[in-house]
Amino acid sequence: MLEATDLVKTFGGVRAVDGVSLRVMAGEVVALIGPNGAGKTTLFNLLTGQLMPDRGRLAIAGVDTTGWSPRRLARHRVGRGFQIAQAFASMTVRENLQTALVARDRGLWRLWRRLASTAVADADSLLAAVELADQADRPAGDLAYGDLKRLELALALSNRPRLLLLDEPTAGTAPAERRTLMTVAVTLARRDHVAVLFTEHDMDVVFAFADRVLVLDAGKLIAEGSPASVRANPAVRRAYLGSEA
Amino acid sequence: MEALIIQALTGLASASSLFLVASGLSLIFGVTRIVNFAHGSFYMLGAYLAVSLLALLPRGDPMWWWLGVLGAALAVGVIGTVLEMVLLRRIYRAPELFQLLATFGVVLIVQDLVLLIWGPQDILGPRAPGLRFSIEILGQPFPVYDLVLITIGPVVLAGLWALVRHTRFGMLVRAATHDRETVAALGVDQRLLFTAVFALGSTLAGLGGALQLPREAVTSHMDLAIIAEVFVVVVVGGLGSVPGAYLAALLIGQVHAFGILVLPEITLVLIFLVMAAVLVVRPHGLLGRPLAHARGGEAVAVLRAAGPRVRQIAWVALTAAILLPLAGSQHVVTLATEAAVFILFAASLHLLLGPAGLVSFGHAGLFGVGAYAVALAVKHWAAPMAVGLALAPFAAGLAGAAFGVMCAHLSGVYLAMLSLAFAQILWSAAFQWVALTGGDNGILGVRAAGWEGGGLAFYYLTLTLCLGGMLVLRRAILAPWGYGLRAGRDAPLRAAALGIPVVRLQWAAFAIAGAAAGMAGGLFAYAKGSVFPTYLAIPKSVDGLLMVLLGGIHTLSGPLVGALVFVGLEDVLTRATDLWRMALGLIILGVVLVFPQGVVGAVSRRTRDA
Numbered sequence: 001m002l003e004a005t006d007l008v009k010t011f012g013g014v015r016a017v018d019g020v021s022l023r024v025m026a027g028e029v030v031a032l033i034g035p036n037g038a039g040k041t042t043l044f045n046l047l048t049g050q051l052m053p054d055r056g057r058l059a060i061a062g063v064d065t066t067g068w069s070p071r072r073l074a075r076h077r078v079g080r081g082f083q084i085a086q087a088f089a090s091m092t093v094r095e096n097l098q099t100a101l102v103a104r105d106r107g108l109w110r111l112w113r114r115l116a117s118t119a120v121a122d123a124d125s126l127l128a129a130v131e132l133a134d135q136a137d138r139p140a141g142d143l144a145y146g147d148l149k150r151l152e153l154a155l156a157l158s159n160r161p162r163l164l165l166l167d168e169p170t171a172g173t174a175p176a177e178r179r180t181l182m183t184v185a186v187t188l189a190r191r192d193h194v195a196v197l198f199t200e201h202d203m204d205v206v207f208a209f210a211d212r213v214l215v216l217d218a219g220k221l222i223a224e225g226s227p228a229s230v231r232a233n234p235a236v237r238r239a240y241l242g243s244e245a
Numbered sequence: 246m247e248a249l250i251i252q253a254l255t256g257l258a259s260a261s262s263l264f265l266v267a268s269g270l271s272l273i274f275g276v277t278r279i280v281n282f283a284h285g286s287f288y289m290l291g292a293y294l295a296v297s298l299l300a301l302l303p304r305g306d307p308m309w310w311w312l313g314v315l316g317a318a319l320a321v322g323v324i325g326t327v328l329e330m331v332l333l334r335r336i337y338r339a340p341e342l343f344q345l346l347a348t349f350g351v352v353l354i355v356q357d358l359v360l361l362i363w364g365p366q367d368i369l370g371p372r373a374p375g376l377r378f379s380i381e382i383l384g385q386p387f388p389v390y391d392l393v394l395i396t397i398g399p400v401v402l403a404g405l406w407a408l409v410r411h412t413r414f415g416m417l418v419r420a421a422t423h424d425r426e427t428v429a430a431l432g433v434d435q436r437l438l439f440t441a442v443f444a445l446g447s448t449l450a451g452l453g454g455a456l457q458l459p460r461e462a463v464t465s466h467m468d469l470a471i472i473a474e475v476f477v478v479v480v481v482g483g484l485g486s487v488p489g490a491y492l493a494a495l496l497i498g499q500v501h502a503f504g505i506l507v508l509p510e511i512t513l514v515l516i517f518l519v520m521a522a523v524l525v526v527r528p529h530g531l532l533g534r535p536l537a538h539a540r541g542g543e544a545v546a547v548l549r550a551a552g553p554r555v556r557q558i559a560w561v562a563l564t565a566a567i568l569l570p571l572a573g574s575q576h577v578v579t580l581a582t583e584a585a586v587f588i589l590f591a592a593s594l595h596l597l598l599g600p601a602g603l604v605s606f607g608h609a610g611l612f613g614v615g616a617y618a619v620a621l622a623v624k625h626w627a628a629p630m631a632v633g634l635a636l637a638p639f640a641a642g643l644a645g646a647a648f649g650v651m652c653a654h655l656s657g658v659y660l661a662m663l664s665l666a667f668a669q670i671l672w673s674a675a676f677q678w679v680a681l682t683g684g685d686n687g688i689l690g691v692r693a694a695g696w697e698g699g700g701l702a703f704y705y706l707t708l709t710l711c712l713g714g715m716l717v718l719r720r721a722i723l724a725p726w727g728y729g730l731r732a733g734r735d736a737p738l739r740a741a742a743l744g745i746p747v748v749r750l751q752w753a754a755f756a757i758a759g760a761a762a763g764m765a766g767g768l769f770a771y772a773k774g775s776v777f778p779t780y781l782a783i784p785k786s787v788d789g790l791l792m793v794l795l796g797g798i799h800t801l802s803g804p805l806v807g808a809l810v811f812v813g814l815e816d817v818l819t820r821a822t823d824l825w826r827m828a829l830g831l832i833i834l835g836v837v838l839v840f841p842q843g844v845v846g847a848v849s850r851r852t853r854d855a
C-alpha cells in the first residue's frame with residue numbers, strides 16, 4: 001500500500017531523514033520507533049507531502065505520489081494524525097467532523113445550504129467509534145487533551161483512509177487511555193483492511209499492537225522485524241540506551 | 246541617454262530616503278513583531294520638527310542646519326520611546342490586528358496634532374546651506390543635495406550593519422529577530438531591548454523626514470504617502486532584513502524614477518506589480534527568511550447561528566428601521582441610509598477578518614471600486630441604476646479576486662501591508678488620473694431619476710440590498726464554505742491534511758467580500774450623488790476595521806452593531822469637534838486596550854458568565 005524508496009531530507013547540515021526505504025502492506029499495522037529527534041515526524045511529513053524530500057520516491061496504492069501536496073494525498077485517501085493534535089478550535093466537535101466529511105465529499109463550495117444539517121449521521125458514527133459522542137456539542141477548543149487526541153484520530157479516519165499515518169497518536173494521554181485509543185484505531189483499521197504506520201514512545205503499546213516494528217535512529221532505519229526480534233536486537237538497545245527504558 | 250542617467254541618480258536619492266524610513270520599520274518589526282503604522286507619522290514629525298527647530302537656529306550656517314536635522318531626528322526618537330513605553334508595551338501580546346489598529350490610532354492622533362500645531366498649509370523648509378546649487382553631470386544639472394543623499398543611504402546601511410554585527414546590542418537584535426527563544430533564555434531585559442530598538446527605528450524615520458526638507462514641501466499627507474511605499478520596500482526586501490530593505494529601496498526608487506518618465510499615472514501600479522513579481526519568486530522578500538511566529542494561539546469563540554432572543558431583537562430592529570422615516574427628519578433618513586451601507590461594508594470586511602482570518606487593511610479599495618464603477622457608468626454611459634448596481638459588485642468582485650490571487654497565500658502582517666499598499670495605489674489612481682476620475686474634485690452628478698439619495702425610495706432600496714447582502718454573507722459563513730474557511734484559519738495543516746483547498750476558499754472570500762463591498766460602495770455613490778478619492782483612502786479602510794472591532798470579530802451580529810455604533814459616533818463627533826480624527830484615534834486606543842473582544846463580544850461574554 002505504501003512504498004517509500006530512499007527518502008532523504010536535510011535541514012541545514014542535519015540529515016533528519018537519511019535514505020529511508022519502507023513498505024507497509026494493506027491491513028498491516030506497523031510501528032515506527034526511535035529516540036527523540038530520530039526523524040520520525042520528519043519522515044511522516046515526507047510521507048504526507050508536508051515536506052518535499054530532497055531525494056527519493058513515494059508510491060501509495062500503486063500510484064507514484066512523489067511531490068504530491070498534502071491536499072492531493074488526502075484525496076488519494078491518506079489519513080494523517082498529528083503529533084500535536086490539530087483540530088478546529090472555533091467549531092464544536094461534531095462540526096469538526098462535519099467539515100472533514102464535507103471536504104471529503106467535495107461539498108465545500110456550497111454557499112447556501114447550512115453545514116448544521118450536513119453529514120450529521122456520519123459524523124456521529126465516527127464520534128461514537130472514537131468514544132467521543134458525549135462531547136459532540138462542545139467547542140473543540142475546550143476539550144481535555146485526551147479527548148482532543150480522540151478527535152484527532154476521528155479526523156484522520158474521516159476520509160476513509162486506505163493508508164493511515166499516525167504520529168504519536170497517544171502522546172500526552174494517560175496510560176489507560178493509550179490502550180483504548182490504539183484499540184479503536186487498530187480495530188477500525190483491521191476491519192477496513194487499512195495500512196497503518198504509527199509512531200509511539202510507549203513500548204508496551206508498540207508491542208501490544210504492532211505486527212511489525214521499524215526502528216529509526218539519526219535518520220536511518222537501523223532495524224526492522226517482529227516486535228520480539230526488535231526487542232532483542234542489540235543495535236536497538238544501544239540506540240535507546242539512556243533515552244528509553 | 247543623459248536624461249536616463251540623471252533619472253537613475255534621482256532614483257538613488259529617493260532610495261536613500263526610503264531606506265532610512267524602511268530600515269527603522271524593519272528593525273522594529275524584526276524585534277517586536279509589530280508592524281508600526283505610526284512609522285510614517287514619525288517621518289512626518291521629523292520633517293515638521295526640523296522646520297521648527299531650524300527656525301530657531303542661526304540660518305545660513307551648514308553646521309547648524311545639520312545639527313537641526315539631527316536634533317529633529319533625536320526628538321522623534323524620544324517621542325518614539327515614550328510611545329513604546331506608554332502604548333506598545335501593553336499590546337505586544339495582543340492579536341496582530343489590534344496592534345496594527347492601535348498604531349493606526351496613533352497615526353490619526355498625530356495628524357490632528359500636526360494640523361493643530363503647524364496648520365493645514367504646506368510648508369517649505371530651509372534648504373541645506375552650501376548645498377543649494379546644482380552641478381553638471383553629462384551636461385545636465387543635478388542638485389548637489391541629492392548627491393549627498395545618495396551617499397547617506399550606504400553610510401547608514403554600513404553603520405547599522407556594524408551595529409548589528411559587532412555589538413552586544415546587535416547580537417540581541419539578531420537573536421530576537423531570528424531565534425526568539427534564545428533571547429528569552431539569555432535572560433536579557435527584553436523590555437529594554439524593545440524600547441531601545443524602537444528608539445533607534447523612530448530616530449531613523451525622523452531623520453528620513455528631516456532630510457526631505459530640501460526636496461519637497463512638508464505636508465500633513467506625508468505620513469500615509471510614505472508608509473505605503475515603505476511597506477512595499479520592507480515586504481520586497483524581507484521583513485526584518487536591513488540589507489534587504491536597502492536593496493528593495495534601490496529597486497523601488499528606480500521603478501519610481503523611470504515610471505514617472507514613461508507614464509506618471511501608472512508608476513504606483515508598476516511598483517505594485519514589481520512587488521507582486523518579487524513575492525511570487527521569493528515569498529519572504531529578497532533577503533527575508535521565514536519568521537517563526539512567536540505568538541500563542543488566540544482563544545476563538547464558537548460561531549453560532551442566532552438564538553431566539555437575538556432573532557427577536559433583530560425583528561424589532563428591522564421594524565424600527567422600516568418605520569424610521571416616520572420620524573420625519575431628513576437627517577435621520579440620510580444617516581440611516583449611510584448606516585445601512587456601512588453595515589454591508591463592515592459585514593464584507595468581517596468575512597475576511599473573522600472566518601477567513603485574513604487581515605485586510607485596504608478594504609476601502611474595493612468599496613471605492615464599486616463607487617467609481619457606478620460613477621463612471623453614470624457619467625460616460627448615463628447608465629440606469631440597475632446597471633450601476635450590477636456593475637459595482639461585479640467590478641469590485643473582480644478587483645477582490647485579482648488581489649486574492651496575488652495575496653491570499655500570504656500570512657498575517659504581509660497581507661495587512663500589501664492590502665494597504667493595494668488600496669493606496671487605487672487611491673492614487675483615482676487621485677492622479679484626473680482625465681478619467683476627475684482627481685481630487687471627484688465625479689459629481691451620480692444620480693438616477695426617482696432614486697435620489699436621501700429620498701425614501703432610495704432608503705428602502707438600500708436597506709433591502711444591504712441587509713439582504715449581509716444575510717447572504719451570513720448564510721455563506723454558516724454553510725460548508727464558511728466552515729472550510731474557518732478550518733483553514735484555525736488549523737491550516739489539519740485543513741490541508743483533510744483535503745480542504747484553503748487558498749482557493751480564501752481567494753473566493755476575497756472575491757465575495759469584494760463584491761459585497763462594491764455593492765456598498767455603489768450604493769454610497771448614489772446616496773451621496775458623487776464620488777471622491779477619499780472613498781478608497783486608507784482612513785476609510787480603518788473605519789471599516791473599527792466597525793468590525795467595535796462589534797467583535799468572532800460574532801456574526803458584530804459588524805451590524807459595530808457599523809451602527811460607528812455611524813452614530815462619527816455623526817456626534819464630527820458635529821461636536823474639529824478634532825474628530827484625534828477623538829477617533831483615542832477611541833481606537835480605548836477599544837484596543839479595554840475591549841479586546843469588541844463590544845458585542847464583551848456583552849455576550851458577560852451574559853454568558855451571568
Ligand SMILES: Nc1ncnc2c1ncn2[C@@H]1O[C@H](COP(=O)(O)OP(=O)(O)OP(=O)(O)O)[C@@H](O)[C@H]1O
Binds near residue numbers: 034042
Ligand atoms: N523544520 C525544521 N528545521 C530544522 N530542523 C528540523 C526541522 N524539523 C525537524 N528538525 C530536526 O530534525 C531532526 C528530527 O526531528 P523530528 O521531529 O523528525 O524527530 P522525531 O523523531 O519526531 O522526535 P520526537 O520523538 O521528539 O517527536 C531533529 O534533529 C530536529 O531538530
Ligand SMILES: [Mg+2]
Binds near residue numbers: 167
Ligand atoms: Mg515527532
